[in-house]
Amino acid sequence: MCDFKICIIGAGSVGFTKKLCSDILKVPEFANIEIALTDINPHNLDMIRQIIERIVARNRLPARVTATTDRRRALDGARYVMNCVRIGGLEAFADDIGIPLKYGIDQCVGDTLCAGGILYGQRGIAAMLDFCKDINEVSEKDALLLNYANPMAMMTWAAIEYGKVPAVGLCHGVQNGHRQIARALKADFEDVEIICSGINHQTWYLDIRVKGRPVGRDELVAAFESHRAYAQQEKVRIDVLKRFGYYSTESNGHLSEYLPWYRKRPEEIENWISLDDWIHGETGGYLRYCTESRNWFEEDFPRFLEEADISLADYQRTDEHASHIIEALETGRIYRGHFNVRNGGAIRNLPEDCIIESTGFVDRFGINMVEGIELPQACAATCSASVNVQRMSVEAAITGDVELLKQAVLHDPLAGAICTPEEIWQMVDEMLVAQAAWLPQYADAIPAAKERLKVPKAQTREWKGAARQVVRSVEELRSEKPKPVRHDLGTRIMG
Numbered sequence: 001m002c003d004f005k006i007c008i009i010g011a012g013s014v015g016f017t018k019k020l021c022s023d024i025l026k027v028p029e030f031a032n033i034e035i036a037l038t039d040i041n042p043h044n045l046d047m048i049r050q051i052i053e054r055i056v057a058r059n060r061l062p063a064r065v066t067a068t069t070d071r072r073r074a075l076d077g078a079r080y081v082m083n084c085v086r087i088g089g090l091e092a093f094a095d096d097i098g099i100p101l102k103y104g105i106d107q108c109v110g111d112t113l114c115a116g117g118i119l120y121g122q123r124g125i126a127a128m129l130d131f132c133k134d135i136n137e138v139s140e141k142d143a144l145l146l147n148y149a150n151p152m153a154m155m156t157w158a159a160i161e162y163g164k165v166p167a168v169g170l171c172h173g174v175q176n177g178h179r180q181i182a183r184a185l186k187a188d189f190e191d192v193e194i195i196c197s198g199i200n201h202q203t204w205y206l207d208i209r210v211k212g213r214p215v216g217r218d219e220l221v222a223a224f225e226s227h228r229a230y231a232q233q234e235k236v237r238i239d240v241l242k243r244f245g246y247y248s249t250e251s252n253g254h255l256s257e258y259l260p261w262y263r264k265r266p267e268e269i270e271n272w273i274s275l276d277d278w279i280h281g282e283t284g285g286y287l288r289y290c291t292e293s294r295n296w297f298e299e300d301f302p303r304f305l306e307e308a309d310i311s312l313a314d315y316q317r318t319d320e321h322a323s324h325i326i327e328a329l330e331t332g333r334i335y336r337g338h339f340n341v342r343n344g345g346a347i348r349n350l351p352e353d354c355i356i357e358s359t360g361f362v363d364r365f366g367i368n369m370v371e372g373i374e375l376p377q378a379c380a381a382t383c384s385a386s387v388n389v390q391r392m393s394v395e396a397a398i399t400g401d402v403e404l405l406k407q408a409v410l411h412d413p414l415a416g417a418i419c420t421p422e423e424i425w426q427m428v429d430e431m432l433v434a435q436a437a438w439l440p441q442y443a444d445a446i447p448a449a450k451e452r453l454k455v456p457k458a459q460t461r462e463w464k465g466a467a468r469q470v471v472r473s474v475e476e477l478r479s480e481k482p483k484p485v486r487h488d489l490g491t492r493i494m495g
Contacts, residue, residue: 002029002330007078007139009071009131010085010149011037012044014051014297018304020082021052023323025063026312029331034064038074045069047301054308071134078139080326083131083147083155087123088438090291095434096120097284102460103427104418106263106467108253108278109286111150112201113386114414118393119431121154122405123438125397128155132163144329146170146322147340152200153355153386156340157394161353168367169340169355170321171200173249178205181247184223184230185210196249197347197358197373200340202258202386203249204379217245233274236262236281244378253281258386260417269466283465295474328362335362339369346371349380354387385413400441402432402449423458 006024011017017037024030035052039045049067056063068074075081086093096116097107110116128149135143145167147156156169174196182192187210195207208215224230224238231238236256241247248255252273256262262272273281278289317323321337328335336359343356346369350356360369375383392408395401406428409415415424429449432439436446472480 001032003032004079005034005036005077006080007036007038007074008082008084009038010083011048012039012041013084014044014048014304016084017048018051019318020320020322022055022315023317023320024326025055025061026315026317027323027327031061031063036074036078037067038069038071040069042069051304051308054305058309059312072138075134076138079143081135081139081143081145082322083145083149085127085149087127088435090294092123092435092438093287093290095431097287099427099431099434101463101465103423105415106266106269106283106465107257108281109257111286113258113389114412115409115427117151118409118412119435121151121393122397123435124149124155125158125394126439126441128158129163132159132165135165142166152340153390154394157355157390158397160342162398169200171340172320173201174203174338175319177249181205181208184227185215195359196338198375198379199355199383199386200357201250201254202383203357204246204375206246217241220247233280235272246376246379251279253279253285256281257414260413263414264417266466273467275467281467283468288469288471291471292477296477325362329364332364339367341367341369346373348372348374350383351387397441400445402442402445426456426458429453
């Protein structure tokens with residue numbers, strides 16, 4: 001029986017935290033652990049405390065559950081720390097989407113790259129350094145940080161390189177794409193094996209096999225183009241597959257905003273997206289989804305509490321990596337997955353210092369990455385462009401260097417395809433001023449940015465984007481009898 005403490009920062013993301021904790025408590029050896037929940041929102045924190053305590057009580061586990069808004073207290077003595085925060089909440093997120101729209105940049109998600117993702121990283125990294133300071137001071141020696149917060153690569157890079165905390169970034173894009181490939185090929189998921197490698201949200205299925213038989217580009221293209229739903233929902237991914245020869249892990253909406261080719265001409269954006277679900281390319285789709293999720297949040301709580309009163313014997317553990325990694329480290333049972341870690345030469349044609357997402361194995365000795373991988377040249381070129389933006393963005397977030405931040409946005413593939421340098425310089429000033437409350441490292445630079453904005457040099461316009469949808473009210477959601485809100489995206493909405 002294991003006896004250790006797990007701290008979850010941003011635990012008020014109720015549905016996601018419930019899933020993580022259920023996965024962990026499903027491991028028999030973990031019945032005696034302590035789960036310490038912390039969040040800046042006491043109301044949400046109390047709700048998730050009730051849910052996890054009910055799971056523990058219903059299953060008669062000796063596990064201990066604590067909840068506090070005092071982060072250091074929650075981190076004290078922790079062996080594992082999970083980070084699920086969204087710094088700035090929906091207020092800052094709205095600026096990540098809305099301000100770039102004034103300059104012609106149409107994002108679907110805006111949480112990983114492009115103008116929105118870069119500014120999101122500036123907010124998140126400032127907080128990440130505080131988390132790492134506390135972990136180093138009060139948690140167990142060499143406590144492992146399992147980061148679920150986006151922008152995944154930037155946040156994990158900052159924790160490892162500047163926070164000096166052992167960290168691994170965790171995302172479910174590889175698993176979701178794996179399931180999608182199996183469905184397109186009309187094969188059972190268990191019969192489809194993959195090797196995937198690249199960087200987060202630009203990871204590539206380098207080898208796909210069905211019962212040991214290799215699946216080539218032509219077969220995969222034919223499978224997706226003949227699939228009634230995917231042929232319409234995944235136009236960008238299919239086009240990239242045709243041109244690169246490899247399928248990307250990331251959704252149509254995500255992938256379209258990491259590349260300079262599909263969202264730069266407003267009149268053509270709708271040719272590449274589908275509006276049947278936000279994730280397929282809708283303008284500000286994730287912001288709308290998060291806003292509706294928050295509005296519907298109180299409606300979901302009774303259901304979550306009711307579901308917590310179910311025996312873990314009847315609960316099917318998910319493929320979120322966290323519980324499997326901890327199980328492997330604590331018990332020695334080997335786990336294979338795809339993890340975000342410092343490259344260190346595992347992928348030969350990406351920089352050693354960057355954060356890769358690639359195949360690895362976990363056992364008592366740690367996370368062991370498969371080495372010697374070489375990405376196809378087109379895949380490597382796309383990843384390298386993003387890595388350079390990530391590196392500049394992380395350093396800017398650490399130093400508060402406004403010029404470097406602007407250079408990072410200038411070199412972003414989509415931003416650079418749309419905006420002039422003058423437009424990017426002004427846009428970044430506008431975003432810094434709007435988000436100053438969450439950007440302590442830029443405090444000294446904000447007054448100068450305000451002064452520059454008094455005499456704008458670039459024209460802007462009021463634009464809702466090429467494919468913006470209206471946020472539905474709780475009443476509308478209720479009348480439409482929607483499916484239960486998906487709380488599986490791995491990032492904290494409100495924190």
